[in-house]
Amino acid sequence: MKKNKISFETSFWPGYVAGNPFKTIKAFFAYADLDYYKQSLTEAVVYSYKREIYKANNPSDFFVFYTAINIFLKVCYCLPEKSKKWKVTASLHSETTFHLSSLTKEEYDNPFIVFQKAFDENTLEEFESSLCQIMELSLSPHDGNPYSDLTTPYIHLIKMLDAAALMRERGIEKIKKMEVNAETCVET
Numbered sequence: 001m002k003k004n005k006i007s008f009e010t011s012f013w014p015g016y017v018a019g020n021p022f023k024t025i026k027a028f029f030a031y032a033d034l035d036y037y038k039q040s041l042t043e044a045v046v047y048s049y050k051r052e053i054y055k056a057n058n059p060s061d062f063f064v065f066y067t068a069i070n071i072f073l074k075v076c077y078c079l080p081e082k083s084k085k086w087k088v089t090a091s092l093h094s095e096t097t098f099h100l101s102s103l104t105k106e107e108y109d110n111p112f113i114v115f116q117k118a119f120d121e122n123t124l125e126e127f128e129s130s131l132c133q134i135m136e137l138s139l140s141p142h143d144g145n146p147y148s149d150l151t152t153p154y155i156h157l158i159k160m161l162d163a164a165a166l167m168r169e170r171g172i173e174k175i176k177k178m179e180v181n182a183e184t185c186v187e188t
Contacts (some may be wrong), residue, residue, distance in 0.1 A: 048137035
């Protein structure tokens, strides 16, 4: 059975198109830092419950943010499958743990768990719909009355941002499998 590949639509970054999720994460954080993404997402969710318009002086800034986060979601959706062949390099305890405070000890040790949990609970389409709803409500001059829960997807997004930043900081390495042969062990 042929698998359908998800386009990351990374043409958003001028001159950059990638099919490799790890390279796309690197480009994502080269575009803006973790604090920018987390602060912008938090502000957008808060504004989705207010009568005020988020980034009223230049709402197009939020559209650019929305596009980047939407690409990020597509990349994150592919990561649980990658966890079978790749692992995050062991911690050297040099990471800036203050920024990664949303992760549990288990998630900190294996960030792939964050993506697995998120997409076990919500589909990619549900995350995209929630993100679209956050954008719609935060740019509306009316009281926000979300049609669905925005808090749970928000929490998952924050955790995914932290996990991806941790993966980028530590690095990724291919898992070496050992096949047991009667006479010797062979790496595959």
